[in-house]
Amino acid sequence: MNITEQLAITARNNPGKTAYVFNDEETSYTELDRAVTKFASRLQQLGYKKGDHIALAVGNSPYYVIGLYGALRLGAVAVPINPQYTASELEYILKNGDVKGIITMDVLLEKFEAISGQLPGIEHYICCESGANSSFVDSPLHEKLYSFSKLVEEGSLGFEQPVIADGETAIVLYTSGTTGKPKGAMLTHKNIYSNAKDTADYLTIGGDDRVIAALPMFHVFCLTVALNAPLMNGGTVMIMPKFSPQEVFRIAKEQGATIFAGVPTMYNYLLQASGQNGEDLSDIRFCISGGASMPVSLLKQFEAAFDVTVSEGYGLSEASPVTCFNPLDRPRKPGSIGTSIMNVENKVVDEFGEEVPPGEVGELVVRGPNVMKGYYKLEEETAAALKNGWLHTGDMARMDDEGYFYIVDRKKDMILVGGYNVYPREVEEVLYDHPGVAEAAIIGTPHPETGESVLAFVAVSDPQLDEAALLEFCKAHLAGYKVPSSIEFMDELPKNTTGKLLRKKLREQINHS
Numbered sequence: 001m002n003i004t005e006q007l008a009i010t011a012r013n014n015p016g017k018t019a020y021v022f023n024d025e026e027t028s029y030t031e032l033d034r035a036v037t038k039f040a041s042r043l044q045q046l047g048y049k050k051g052d053h054i055a056l057a058v059g060n061s062p063y064y065v066i067g068l069y070g071a072l073r074l075g076a077v078a079v080p081i082n083p084q085y086t087a088s089e090l091e092y093i094l095k096n097g098d099v100k101g102i103i104t105m106d107v108l109l110e111k112f113e114a115i116s117g118q119l120p121g122i123e124h125y126i127c128c129e130s131g132a133n134s135s136f137v138d139s140p141l142h143e144k145l146y147s148f149s150k151l152v153e154e155g156s157l158g159f160e161q162p163v164i165a166d167g168e169t170a171i172v173l174y175t176s177g178t179t180g181k182p183k184g185a186m187l188t189h190k191n192i193y194s195n196a197k198d199t200a201d202y203l204t205i206g207g208d209d210r211v212i213a214a215l216p217m218f219h220v221f222c223l224t225v226a227l228n229a230p231l232m233n234g235g236t237v238m239i240m241p242k243f244s245p246q247e248v249f250r251i252a253k254e255q256g257a258t259i260f261a262g263v264p265t266m267y268n269y270l271l272q273a274s275g276q277n278g279e280d281l282s283d284i285r286f287c288i289s290g291g292a293s294m295p296v297s298l299l300k301q302f303e304a305a306f307d308v309t310v311s312e313g314y315g316l317s318e319a320s321p322v323t324c325f326n327p328l329d330r331p332r333k334p335g336s337i338g339t340s341i342m343n344v345e346n347k348v349v350d351e352f353g354e355e356v357p358p359g360e361v362g363e364l365v366v367r368g369p370n371v372m373k374g375y376y377k378l379e380e381e382t383a384a385a386l387k388n389g390w391l392h393t394g395d396m397a398r399m400d401d402e403g404y405f406y407i408v409d410r411k412k413d414m415i416l417v418g419g420y421n422v423y424p425r426e427v428e429e430v431l432y433d434h435p436g437v438a439e440a441a442i443i444g445t446p447h448p449e450t451g452e453s454v455l456a457f458v459a460v461s462d463p464q465l466d467e468a469a470l471l472e473f474c475k476a477h478l479a480g481y482k483v484p485s486s487i488e489f490m491d492e493l494p495k496n497t498t499g500k501l502l503r504k505k506l507r508e509q510i511n512h513s
Helices: 003-013 029-045 062-074 087-096 106-118 148-154 189-202 220-232 245-254 264-273 296-306 379-385 424-433 467-477 503-512
Strands: 018-022 025-028 053-057 077-080 099-105 124-128 145-147 169-174 184-188 210-213 236-239 259-262 286-289 310-315 322-325 345-349 362-367 390-399 405-410 415-417 420-422 437-447 451-460 486-489
Touching: 003 029, 003 062, 003 189, 003 220, 018 029, 018 062, 025 029, 029 062, 029 148, 053 062, 053 087, 062 077, 062 099, 062 124, 062 148, 062 236, 087 099, 087 106, 099 106, 106 124, 124 148, 145 148, 169 189, 184 189, 189 220, 189 322, 210 220, 210 245, 220 236, 220 259, 220 310, 245 264, 259 264, 264 286, 264 296, 296 310, 296 424, 345 390, 379 390, 405 424, 415 437, 415 451, 420 424, 424 437, 424 451, 424 467, 437 503, 467 486
Parallel strands: 018 236, 053 077, 053 099, 077 169, 099 124, 124 145, 210 236, 210 259, 259 286, 286 310, 451 486
Antiparallel strands: 018 025, 169 184, 310 322, 345 362, 362 390, 390 405, 415 420, 437 451
């Protein structure tokens, strides 16, 4: 079974059920399934076959959903790409990923025109109309350009899906590349299907749920939790082109949304915007947080303000991505990523791969049907990440006596001060506890006497807050070696398009100063 076969089954069983809502217009499962089949048939007519790589550089829209499911129905390999990437970033992934065709937006054509000379392997640019009146005819790529909408219109419902094995690659998902060149995680049809099903079942996402997809669909968090999981059980996806607190409140109220999924940054924005017009999220059954650790103070403030439970979870691209979530049938533990979802095992190990006792810190490793088959064309990196069937996450964690896991920090982000381990997350939690701090991040910086020292970056909500007062606050709550040696104030901390903090940018800032 794979997700496109499941879509066809749902369309047969619930033909008139709404699959997604976009710009307040509803599309049924039958309409979606037919569009997917027709698009797959036209790809086949253009010469695409099972195993060919097709990139998706598209924002949140029906184009993305139909393009993704259509490529997978053909048996092609989808390569989702952040449409905000620069031309050089796009070029690297398209070359490294051996991409044959690109599905993109007309407004992004200039980027591809600039690098098309370096991409002789690209046979077609399938263009999605944005309504911005971009002319295909005027483009230097016009001989390779096709209209997405026309391809769907011209497609045949007589298309027969080829036999696709569970272990065949479905998606090559490039990691964000915060530590160098992005690596392409090869996710199989079984990886994608099992993680969507297990996530939906664990979180009780069912046919009556209406899930807000405000996260970018090119990111695996949205792909699995807010797109594939709802479609798996006949739910409805509320597609937002981009995140906006006001639009989230409107959709939640007017469209009866029942689940919201976001990263901590989004929850921070929703909380800050909530007092303006008395917005509420009263129809929301629960919220889902992932992508980065959620500060406990933010979690508690959000839940108090909206009277809604936030289930924090954990995942990574290499695990399709979900491995843990806070269960909804018993008390949620603030600061925890929850327990292992069904069919997935998590454990904490030492440097020799031996499991450590509850309460002790080690590396989080994962095993299950969701774990990738490897990195594309990178045998050494694959061998380093996958050992004896376990995926080594690079995240430091601990497990309590009840099987709840807690991320302590990234292995590589740990700071060594005079022989003592300092985990940035612990210091950041203290900073977030100060009412005048809106955002906080910690990095290590070289120190002649202690090896490294702790450096803090903060964005404040109270302009009167100064370094001396904040350092005094830290000293009252942290051991001396964990207290920042200095604090840099910023208007906003650097983040990528999914809201994840970019410590690399902070380190670069220090190196250049």
